Amino acid sequence: MLRTHTCGELGELNVGQVATLCGWVDSYRDHGGGLFVDLRDRYGLTQVVFNPPDTAPGVIDLSKTVRSEFVLKVTGVVALRPDGMANPKLATGKIELRVTALEVLNKSLTPPVSPNAHAQDLPGEDLRLKHRYLDLRRPELQKVLIMRDRMVKGMRDYFADHHFIDVETPCLGRSTPEGARDYLVPSRVHHGAFYALPQSPQLYKQILMIAGYDRYVQVARCFRDEDLRADRQPEFTQLDVEMSFVDSDDVMGIIDGLAAKLAKEELGIELTLPLPRMTYDEAMERFGHDAPDLRFGVEIVDLSDLAPQSEFGVFKAVVESGGKVRAINVPKGGEHYSRRGIDALTEFVKGFGAKGLAWFKCEEDGKLNSTIAKFFSPELLAKFAQRLGSKPGDLVLFSADNWEATCKVLHALRTKVGREMQLYDPQAMHFSWVVEFPMFAKDEESGHWAAMHHPFTAPLDEHVSLLDNDPGKMRAKAYDLVINGSEAGGGTIRIHDSEVQSKVFALLGIDDATQQERFGFLLDALQYGAPPHGGIALGIDRWIMLFGRLESIRDCIAFPKTQKASDLMTDAPGRVDARQLRDLAIKLVE
Structure with missing residues (x-):
């Protein structure tokens, strides 16, 4: 290692020791021949001093001019700061490193995005996304991504403790209706045929239940080609869960435990379990929305x-x-x-x-x-x-x-x-469930029935008979987790009977031939001893946004897209050359 310690590690116990630090110049100050530099890495800041004015003549050649965002390697002796000069806001605020050796590992141009800028002084978001590598140096974003790492690890540990198996599902599948447009991937080998990037691992996790893996979990990358908002991205990460031999209460109960664990570990909040629940009809009657803010x-x-x-x-x-x-x-x-x-x-x-x-x-x-x-x-x-x-x-x-x-x-x-009017504490966190959503809703444009969640959702047992004569009154075994008025997860108990699944497809306008073409593997699998099963998907990006009290989901993703689904740093999406299109048998229509 080039360094012996990080920039957030040294303290009074290290006084008198020789240490080597590596990091970026956060700021520098020249005081009468002595140069004071705040050296930064993701662990914190340490004040390093070149040619301290209260010591013998300097031994460091400062002709190698030090500027903001230069990358330095410094070796020196850890010393207490002079009386009255300690900085209680820093973990390393009682000490400084008095430098005896300096190596400039790399220089930096004047950065268009300053990592130590206050929020009100930051440039516009487009410029920050263009230079995301500089924006990501900001401590605020680093704290969010470190919290994200902790929370995802906490999720994995929780489900491992509850005997879930982590299984990776394909990213190249076939296009199926999930409510949003698919991102399509043309096949070079099968001209005219396309893969679709997954909107969710929905069908694969149901197949895993039929295969006998009764508790599945995955941190899954998903893709939806839809109009974007502050809390949505074209590619996102969800915690995907499926369980066999369960009802709605079982799935919600396992998520209750996860919410309680993360709320306590990250926010210091003790949740009362089970989390409160209300039906969809009650939520709409009392609050006008299926994800009400109950703060x-x-x-x-x-x-x-x-x-x-x-x-x-x-x-x-x-x-x-x-x-x-x-x-x-x-x-x-x-x-x-x-x-x-x-x-x-x-x-x-x-x-x-x-x-x-x-x-x-x-x-x-x-x-x-x-x-x-x-x-x-x-x-x-x-x-x-x-x-x-x-x-x-x-x-x-x-x-x-x-x-x-x-x-x-x-x-x-x-x-x-x-x-x-600030009718609630902006730091408060309220978790609740909304249950028993309608099975179907009329599509405003076509007038046809559409699935409220997705077409694999099971109806309430007492509503199965309505499928033939009054589907508008059917309620589903569906449940959404709501945090502070945002949908933080959604799940359902699935249809495990092939005949009922086929009837639901038919109601949605999917004829027998199309059912076999798109979903024949599922309908076949349901006839080979499919257990009752259900699950849920939690939006990890949205959880981080809510737990971090962030305004935009882009602030909790390392490399997000803009609201026009573009990556300003890499300039994606971009054009491809004619040979690539020829290999795929694709001709562009301008």
Whole structure:
């Protein structure tokens, strides 16, 4: 090794020892002939001193100019810092290395991204992604990636302790419908045929259950060619789990234990198990979303039975047409939002399809008041206030539309006011389950049935008979893990009966020939003693983002893509030469 210690290792116990450090120049200061350098590696910082002014004339030739991000090897004697010069913010803050030998291992151009810059001084994300090798030197990103390493190791250890077998599944498979577009890989050997990169190892892990490997786990790379957001990437990592001879409670129970372990180890939080659960229908009714943020209340209240008693035409017309009038009561929202603030909320909901925003403020006497109050009798407003639990200073926000639209608008409003009014502790972590999702949903464009999770999901036992006559009412053995309003994992119990699986395919518009072409191996395998089985996939990138309290998933991935799915550092995706295309029998259409 070129070094005897790391830059975060030396302390008072090493005083008087000779040590050699290697690292990057984080900063340097010249004080009367003595040069003070903060030398950095991923373990920390150590102050190294060249030609200390309180010692004999210097022996280090500083003609080799030292600048930021130069890579140095320094040897010297560990000494206590002078009185009053200790830095309590550093693990090495009580000592310094007084250098007797210097070797410049490499020089550096002036970096466009400074690893020691404060967050407010950082350049734009595009520049940082272009020079990701510099951005990754920042201690903030290093801490995140080190936490990621710890958490993934913790996951592996947990499942090993519970007798799971780690099995690698192929990255080159065939294209199957999973809800998003596949990344396709053309075959050189089989012209006109394509592999698909896995959106998940779903079918392989089911095959492993049929093969008798009753507890499978894998840290799996997955790929989805979909529109990106702050919490999504085209390639991502998930913890993939499958179990045999289990029901939903068993799968959720094993994940409960994992969540408790990681929350305690990484956050110092003791979770109460089992984690709370609510059905999909309850989540949508109370919060308007299937991944509700339960760090704060502000639940949706249905006022559809009371609204027609008013003279407010909008409410009456919506209810008469079969729609809903629902509202949220924002504690102290009337004090927080001025009329201009409410106008801004009105513009905000228009982005979610609302035509406007009805509102009331609760006055000091407990009565609701608004520009539309004249359309409501005092008795009716009192009933509103009682059902909503309104108190002086509160703000009531309404949505009147079809049920789905009120869910979308009120969820968006709830999320916005919760964040803007700081109705929850941003450091808090809330884990919960949402269960019993619908089996199917109507595709808005085609009008055909689509699988809510994926087509291998089993229905509730008592709903199997609905498959032939009323699939819209079917509920699935499906469960999502929700952390702070983000889906952190999703799973289901799978269909293990070949006949039921074929019926589900047919309902989704997959004819017999296509079933055999795409899924014949699965349908065949299900006929050879398939055990009841189920599993879950946890988004590792998203877990790191949530545990690290990060705003973007890109901050917890070493080499992420932009929102346009490009790698600015390597300039991928890129063109390939004509010979490669010829080998693959591919002709580009401009």
